[in-house]
Amino acid sequence: MGAPVVHFEIGAANGDRSRRFYADLFGWTVTPFPGGEDYGVVDTGSGTGIGGGIMQAPEGMQPWVTVYVGVDDLEKSLSRAEELGARRVMGPAPVGDMGEIAMFADPDGNILGLFAATREATPAEQ
Template sequence: MMGNPVVHFEIGSAVAERSRSFYSSLFGWSVQTDSHGYGVVATGSDVGIGGGIMQTPPGVPPWVTVYVGVDDVEKSLARAEELGGHRIMGPTPVGEVGEMAMFSDPDGNPIGLFREA
């Protein structure tokens, strides 16, 4: 991989269906919920990236984040920790698609990492 592009965005919502409806109405996005309850967003544009809208787990506050494409998720997590970030989760397989993880930067912002299979 050349560089590390932003490859996906995600909105974690306290009421996922409300957020899916809100963003669909506001921006004209198409949101298709998969078998795991994850709302896959198609923006309808060939510019920019797609994303997802999901229900936050119990006790987890809502978030908005981006996922950065990396060659090695674990190595990137370890480097984030060396630089003052904190591991939130992962690495975790994403079916046949790849592998993901999340960390928080020194200000507490959640950032995702993604390696395509």
């Protein structure tokens, strides 16, 4: 079975501005993530594709856009990525009770995320 892209994320220089921009541009609904005021969960309203999030980039970090790939085992996937020339960037780290995330930089420096679910996300969380 393949590893699907399950989530996108936009790390913005100005989180509030970017949440308004994408909501206005595409008609997305962006709601605060419970307990994470700086993270807005995106519902595209399309019924297809994936949901995502728009967040304030931490101070000192450049803005980014990344995708998260669903995997069964974060450590196994991170180790394999490293064997293939990637560099671990963060994680694994918990995401509430939904699962864990990790990130790596591919050999060209592109940042990709990994997500291992411990439960099915509700539509508002996707």
